[in-house]
Amino acid sequence: MPRYDARRIESKWQSYWDDHHTFFTSNTPPEGAQGKLYVLDMFPYPSGSGLHVGHPEGYTATDIVCRYNRMKGKHVLHPMGWDAFGLPAEQHAINTGTHPRETTYANIDTFRRQLKMLGFSYDWSRELSTTDEDYYRWTQWIFLQLYDTWYDPDFEWTGPDGVKRTGKGRPISELPIPQSEKGAEATRRYQDAHRLAYQSEAPVNWCPALGTVLANEEVTAEGKSDRGDHPVERRKLRQWMLRITAYAERLLTELDDLDWTESIKLLQRNWIGKSLGAEVDFYVGDSTDLETQSTEFKPWQKARAEIGFPDHPGDLVLRVYTTRPDTLYGATYMVVAPEHPIVDHITTNEQRVKVDTYRDIVSRKSDLDRTDLAKQKTGVFTGAHAINPVNGQPIPIWIADYVLMSYGTGAIMAVPAHDERDLEFARTFELPITAVVMPPDMEHDEPIGFVGEGTAINSEQYNGLPTVEFKRKITDDLAAGGLGKLATNYRLRDWLFSRQRYWGEPFPLWHELDADGKPTGLTRPVAADELPVTLPDMEEFKPKGTPDPPLSWAPDEWLYATAEDGTRLMRETNSMPQWAGSCWYYLRFADNKNSETFIDPEVEKYWLPVDLYIGGAEHAVLHLLYSRFWHKVLFDRGYVSTPEPFQKLVNQGMILGENNEKMSKSRGNVVNPDDVVSQYGADSLRLYEMFMGPLEQVKPWQMSGVEGVYRFLGRVWRMIVDERAEDVTLSDTVQELDLNDEQQRVLHKTIKAVTEDIEKLSFNTAISRMMEFTNVFTQANVRPKFAMEQLVLLLSPFAPHLAEELWEVLGHSQTLAYNPWPEYDESMLVENEVEVPVQVNGKVRAKIRVPVDANPQAMQEIAEASEDVKQQIEGKQIVKVIAVPGRMVNFVVKV
RNA sequence: GCCGAAGUGGCGGAAUUGGCAGACGCGCCGGAUUCAAAAUCCGGUUCCUGUAACGGGAGUGAGGGUUCGAGUCCCUCCUUCGGCACCA
Known part of the structure; x- marks a missing residue:
């Protein structure tokens, strides 16, 4: 009695595919192949809890596409691997004493077994893990390319894709060194300041519970860690940053040609957050005596008209960024971020204590406290005034934490009449409010509080101009006077790339030490042929609650070395974030055994870009943006031939529990694929996951x-x-x-x-x-x-x-x-006859059979001949008849 | 608050260019098979309403509109989900 026995059938065929290397994929196309197809899943983090039913959703979808296309004659690349560095394995290690390497590779074995059980047609000979030394050797190598690259925004060139671009990542050796940076050390420091990988001493998100610094993207709106939901505080620490902002414009515009859904593109566009406006300089002067200021202001203005708008405004000039230069006449006060360096120069003695106290409080505030919208605006007057360049009016300069140092110039001109935040602040501190935009619809809007576009008022010679025109005109006028210029800003920040954890890729960098064993601030890369810098074997990697990374107490023979020139060296002890390994794995899959290079150029040209990439929407911004950034750097440096890595992207929707809630252990609604397979078989699981509904839907x-x-x-x-x-x-x-x-x-x-x-x-x-x-x-x-x-x-x-x-x-x-x-x-497919509905006034009243190719006239005749229809239209006046061939007939009648 | 996606039976979901709403599956109801059950097979199943067969009416989140005809197009609103959140 051979009933449908999934268990027997499935193990039989899985062995068959293994034994016959059915899905082994060569890098040379088989004879008669109908082109290549690279289909990629977002590779999983091999967690200790094994596969959940969300994983097979995307994996089944790609597997169907691959199997279908193989039968269509396509040469299909379909690999799988493991994104295996990261916190959970390390936390587990800290809790149990098992080395993360052991946990990781045991978890990988589980995941591999589970995926094989589901019958996916991966070419397992291409399997890789980001934790493999042979893999992270190249992750380190790519980091060194970033380290070796500076971005030249004005460089015009045509890439291998035939597209002309302005702006290119170029070797650091090609960076022009200005005359002022003479001398070997000055040159090195100048270069360091321009690399795509650079060190920065900046306020960062320090998470004491995780013992690491986190990227902005890893901190929730509530000021908690994305992973684990622990509190995060701000600290100033030395960190490695990647200059992703240099690529903001290309990351934005090169989205256009990708075959991604518009909503995902929009998420990335919003994340990059481009805005157009103007930078404007306000003269402050070194005196708070308004009269002295005004005597200084005129000569300054005159000088500016001659020298033009400088790159740096100077200590006693406040540079602001605004998207509404047309509201310049409505600026009634200025606000600078509490961290802004100008505060030191301009604060008056009377205000010094208040200002210092305020800055101190703000510096200890978490991001949560700073961004809580419900709370009242706070701020302190500096005692100083700036002079409005358009009308010479002195206006007070405040500091307030609603202005962020990290965006624009860290300073704004406040126009309370036409900006909600400025209005709230002005009302709190009783500052003057001047309306300068008249709303087009005065019936519904008042000028005060109106933030839209309208017509200029109270703006001297500009009165009556529509907003758009005014913006253009005043920007030109300011530029002519050397007081302003067009400016673009991005919400995107540079990528904080270092972590204070053990289980991650070590940085392939040395710090130079001086005679006292102190870092000089100069770094040198590990030579390419000495890669990888492997993780030292350590028993103890538990964070000590301080920002010192575990690698800082690695064995001395790992930590220190002496260079050939006699310089004492110490390794960088931060490690890379989990994103690093996933930034380029799609490249390595194409050539995973290559020991000479991270990917052979010919192989890269053949397989790339990825034709279809499927994964969860939670990676819509970070992973995909980071990956695109690395890819573009590699493109600029000539290592890859396409500007974008993923041509088509699809995000599968999350699978919820039976109670319509997110699956989680605490809710007790987790479905384990192992159980489903043992009861119904892998084919049923696969089929069900695809039958549930549209792939992209929750x-x-x-x-x-x-x-x-x-x-x-x-x-x-x-x-x-x-x-x-x-x-x-x-x-x-x-x-x-x-x-x-x-x-x-x-x-x-x-x-x-x-x-x-x-x-x-x-x-x-x-x-x-x-x-x-x-x-x-x-x-x-x-x-x-x-x-x-x-x-x-x-x-x-x-x-x-x-x-x-x-x-x-x-x-x-x-x-x-x-x-x-x-x-x-x-x-x-064609039928000779079809049944079509006959409507009377749009309601279906009868059905008739008509030849498929019957014309409207014929259809009407058949309909009118039908008994049912006759009954329906009898005694009624036919106004009009609409007949659509093969579709329907509609009688419009009057009673 | 801003941006995006989506609202269709008891449930998951189908519906070319606007052209028979509810395909397919689940669940439920009835029947066959069986000593009985499981399994399987056949039939029914949007709601309301009258009925002997067979009709009548309503209906795609709500309300308007365009059209011979709207789940589909336009306007206003509501709800759910996702993203962003003082970005000047």
């Missing part, structure tokens, strides 16, 4: 749904296999028959629908079509063998184990993985 799990697709697979099994026989043999109801017209039509309709649905990644509807096919053919007493074979082929990307088994039952001795995909014949 959808709840339903165990009864798995039952449903399992029954469907059973029906397919019984349609082909003789269940009453002793062995697995073809049912005698399957015979060498010609298909009748109806069967022919159903078959070709199914092939067409399934093919098109796979192309659209609309797997749920593809499965429905196969169910309909099965419903039709199970009702026949005898079934044409050809139709059964075609169905098996259609089903094979979805339920590959069952399909292989049935393919064998149908008399084939070889895997169907490379069998040509079924083709449909459009002429088989």
Whole structure:
């Protein structure tokens, strides 16, 4: 009694694929290949809890695409690997004393076993882990490329893709050194200040609980760590930064040609946050005596008209950034960020204590406290005044924490009448409010508090100008006077790239030490042929609650060295963030065994870019932005031939628990794929995950749904296999028959629908079509063998184990993985006659059968001849008749 | 608050260019098979309403609009989910 036995079938075919290297993929295309296709999953972090049902969702989708395309003759690259550095393994190590390497590789074994159990057609010979020394050797190497690169924003060039660009990452050796930076050390420091990887002493997000610094992106809006939800505080620490902001414009514009959904592109655009405006200089002077200031102001203004707008404003000039230069006449006070260096120069003695106290309080505030919108605005007057360049009016300078040092120039001109935040501040501190924009709709809007575009008022010679025109004009006028210029700003910040943890890639860098063993601030890279810098073996890597990284207490022989020139060296002891390894893994998959280079240029040209990339939407910003950034640097340096790594991107929707909530241990609604497979088999799990609904949609799990697709697979099994026989043999109801017209039509309709649905990644509807096919053919007493074979082929990307088994039952001795995909014949789809509805005033009143190609006139005649229709329109005046061929007839009548 | 996505039966979800709303599956109801059950097979299943067969009406978050005809297009609003959050 061979019933559908998923367990037997699945292990049989998994062994077959392994033994026959069915999915081994060579880097040279097989003869007759119809082009290449690189299909990539976002590789998983191999956590201790194993695979959850969210993983197979995307993986099944890509697997279907790959299996389908192999049958279409494509040369398909489909690899899998592990994003295995990171905090959880290290936390586990701290808790249990097991080395993270052991935990990591044990977890990888579990993940690999689980993925193999699901029958994915990966080329396992390309497997890699970011923790492999052979892998992170190249991660370090790429870091050194970043370290060796500066961004020249004015460089014009044409890339290998034939596109002309302005701005390029160039070797640091090509950086022009200004005359003022003479001398070897000065030159090195100047270079260091321009590298894409640089050190910075800046306020960073320090998380005491995790013992590490976090990137802005890893801190939630609530000021907690993204991982673990621990409090995060601000500290000033030396850190490694990557100058991603240099690439902001290209990261923005080169999104346009990608085949990503607009909403994901929008997320990235918003994250980059480009804004256009102007920088404007306000004269402050070194005296708080307003009269003295005004006597100084005129000469300063005159000088500026001659020298133009300088790169640096000078100590006693306040430079602001504004997107609304047209509101300059409404600026009634200035605000600078508490950290702004000018505060030291301009604060008056009377205000000094208040200012210092305020700055002190702010410096200890967490980001949460600073950004809490509910709270009142705070700030302190510095005692100083700036002079409005357009009208010579002195206006007070305040410091307030609602202005951020890290955006624009760290200073603003406050226009309370036309900015909500400035208005709130002005009302709190009773500062004057001057309206300078008249709203177009005075019925509904008052000038004060109006932030839209309108017409200028109270702006002297500019009065009456519409906002847009005013902006352009005043920006030109300011530029002519050397007082301002057009400026662009990005919300995107440089990427904080160092972490104070053990389980990550070490930086391939040395710090030079002076005679006292103190770092001089100068660094030198580890030579490429000395890579990788491997992690030292350490027993104790628990953070000590201080920002000293665990590697700082590594053994001395790892930590120190003496250079050939006699300089004492100490290793960089920070490690790289988890993002590093995932930034370029898609490149290594194409050439994972190469020991000469991270990827062979010819191989790169062949496989890249990734044609389809599927993964969770949680990586819509960070991973994808970081990866694109690295890729562009490699592109500029000539190591890759395409400007973008991922041509098409699809984000699968999250799978919720049966109670419609996020799956989590605490909610007790986690579904374990192992359990599903042992009860129903991998094919059922795969099929169900695809049948649930559209790939990109969030959808709840339903165990009864798995039952449903399992029954469907059973029906397919019984349609082909003789269940009453002793062995697995073809049912005698399957015979060498010609298909009748109806069967022919159903078959070709199914092939067409399934093919098109796979192309659209609309797997749920593809499965429905196969169910309909099965419903039709199970009702026949005898079934044409050809139709059964075609169905098996259609089903094979979805339920590959069952399909292989049935393919064998149908008399084939070889895997169907490379069998040509079924083709449909459009002429088989046409029916001679169709049933169409007849509407009267838009309501369906009858149905008639008409020839498919009947013209409107003929359709109307057939309709009018029908008894049902006659009844409906009898005694009514026909105003109009609309007939759409093959669709419907509508009588518009008057009673 | 701003930006984005989405609201269709008891449930998951289908519906070319606007053209028979509810494909397919789950669940439920009825039947066959069985000593009985499981499994399987067949039929029914949007709601309301009258009925012998068979009708009638309403219906895609709410309200307007365009159209012979709207789940689909336009306007206003509501709800849910995702992202951002003093970015000047």
